[in-house]
Amino acid sequence: MTALRYTGVSVGYQGSPVLTGVNLALRAGRRLALVGPNGAGKSTLIRSVVGLAEVLGGTAQVFGRSPERGRELCGYVPQAGDLDADFPVTAGQVVLMGRYRRIGWFRPTRAADRRAARDALDRVGLADHAGRRYGVLSGGQRQRVLLARALAAEPRMLLLDEPFNGVDAVSQEAILAVLRDLTAAGTALMLSTHDLRLAREVADEACLVNGRQWAAGPPSEVLSDATLREAYAP
């Protein structure tokens, strides 16, 4: 099953493209790393999959559907700074939000939903923090709460925007283990990162962008010194 198929796609905001020429196909259970300099369009590409940025040209399919219809099968983990830290909710409540699409807004949560939320927090190593206010957690802990929120929804494709920013090495290993388990179970994964070592280590496929797609394919080729130099200093 192809989770994501982008053919000649341009993405951007208010009708203006920030990234063009995207050709990608990501199958179930595969891990794709999105790499490129600041402002390259990595976040925009990820956001376009879940309808938070516009697809301005080409053909975009998410599980064979339009992004609008396919996004219900996707979990999206924004950069931790993107969710307001003053939001007066606990970590557990943030994770429970991941279940709302299943249970519908304003409907009471069921035991199964609360269990899924607890399990998800446990998977990211924060079971003890369920009752703490989201805003008082550290940046790395917030990032892990947002991952747990996405996991609670049991997505078939997980999209992570720089998931390791501010996350310490031990937590990073724990998250990587979770991601490996997920993909082994068939979840497709797309993550953006500035950490090239990590991209090489984690990903089956890489995509290098900077305003346009520069290369896509095996990490050993896409993340070679020569290709990176070209894309980072076009």
Ligand SMILES: Nc1ncnc2c1ncn2[C@@H]1O[C@H](COP(=O)(O)OP(=O)(O)OP(=O)(O)O)[C@@H](O)[C@H]1O
């Ligand atoms: N909501 C928005 N409306 C208009 N333009 C935006 C919006 N969000 C981002 N941009 C612009 O889109 C371009 C690409 O930004 P994007 O965040 O996708 O890059 P990135 O590769 O994720 O960068 P970084 O590595 O710094 O996070 C930038 O020029 C940015 O200013």
